[in-house]
Amino acid sequence: MVVTGGGSGIGAATARAFARQGAEVAILDLSAEAAEAVAASIGPRALGLGCDVTNPDAVASAFDAIACRFGGIDIVVSNAGAAWQGTIGSVDDATLRRSFELNFFAHQSVAQNAVRLFKAQGTGGSLLFNASKQSVNPGKNFGPYGLPKAATLFLMKQYALDHGRDGIRSAAVNADRIRSGLLTGDMIASRSAARGLSEKDYMAGNLLGREVGAEDVADAFVWLARSNKVTACTITVDGGNIEASLR
Ligand SMILES: NC(=O)c1ccc[n+]([C@@H]2O[C@H](COP(=O)([O-])OP(=O)(O)OC[C@H]3O[C@@H](n4cnc5c(N)ncnc54)[C@H](O)[C@@H]3O)[C@@H](O)[C@H]2O)c1
Numbered sequence: 640m641v642v643t644g645g646g647s648g649i650g651a652a653t654a655r656a657f658a659r660q661g662a663e664v665a666i667l668d669l670s671a672e673a674a675e676a677v678a679a680s681i682g683p684r685a686l687g688l689g690c691d692v693t694n695p696d697a698v699a700s701a702f703d704a705i706a707c708r709f710g711g712i713d714i715v716v717s718n719a720g721a722a723w724q725g726t727i728g729s730v731d732d733a734t735l736r737r738s739f740e741l742n743f744f745a746h747q748s749v750a751q752n753a754v755r756l757f758k759a760q761g762t763g764g765s766l767l768f769n770a771s772k773q774s775v776n777p778g779k780n781f782g783p784y785g786l787p788k789a790a791t792l793f794l795m796k797q798y799a800l801d802h803g804r805d806g807i808r809s810a811a812v813n814a815d816r817i818r819s820g821l822l823t824g825d826m827i828a829s830r831s832a833a834r835g836l837s838e839k840d841y842m843a844g845n846l847l848g849r850e851v852g853a854e855d856v857a858d859a860f861v862w863l864a865r866s867n868k869v870t871a872c873t874i875t876v877d878g879g880n881i882e883a884s885l886r
Pocket residue numbers: 643644645646647648649650667668669670673690691692693718719720721722741769770771772813814815816817818819820821822
């Protein structure tokens with residue numbers, strides 16, 4: 640399996656969760672050092688590679704290198720992302736476009752390479768996307784992040800529709816408020832203080848009153864990869880948020 644942005648947070652937890660199931664894992668990250676460190680912590684069945692997923696040529700080369708090393712690819716988790724902010728009426732164009740490059744176009748580039756290999760192998764495969772609560776329930780001043788994420792949620796549906804008969808299953812996980820490089824300890828401290836909450840209550844601010852971890856999101860990716868009758872599906876892993884619930 641391949642996971643992008645696997646050098647940190649949800650991607651690293653996903654690599655570990657698949658490795659625990661016996662999968663060989665390839666970890667791509669902008670930081671080669673981070674990808675290699677996660678791979679080394681997993682063991683010899685893991686490979687860490689530096690790859691900027693916003694560069695389509697780099698993505699194609701990385702997928703070819705992974706297929707050569709492991710003899711093919713059967714599961715891809717397109718996870719790399721980052722959260723740009725800005726008020727939509729005044730945000731500069733460059734910020735919005737930069738976010739679309741990573742949070743939408745990179746997913747398309749990763750997915751096209753996954754389809755290229757799944758079809759060449761004649762095996763089908765599992766194509767999984769990391770969406771976000773923002774893709775269905777926009778947060779104030781988070782348009783630059785949420786808009787490409789919403790497009791990526793529909794990208795997942797388009798792959799399910801266009802490639803179901805190729806045996807390719809496409810699905811997404813929709814998470815919120817996960818401690819990671821995107822939601823750091825400092826951010827948690829300032830956001831909880833701004834709301835007059837303890838950090839614990841801020842992180843557990845959902846219907847169940849329980850903090851959700853990167854491992855919980857990783858488990859949903861594993862479940863989707865194993866469920867061979869499931870496609871065009873989004874699983875919400877956020878402890879419960881009615882405004883972001885899909886049904
Ligand atoms: N943390 C949350 O609360 C949360 C909630 C919902 C969705 N997500 C999504 O989860 C995914 C993973 O984020 P995370 O929270 O684990 O954050 P993170 O910052 O810990 O991990 C993101 C990883 O992506 C890598 N990356 C960034 N740009 C890249 C590029 N151009 N090419 C390759 N790798 C790149 C980073 O180096 C980093 O290792 C993102 O798509 C994010 O939008 C996060």
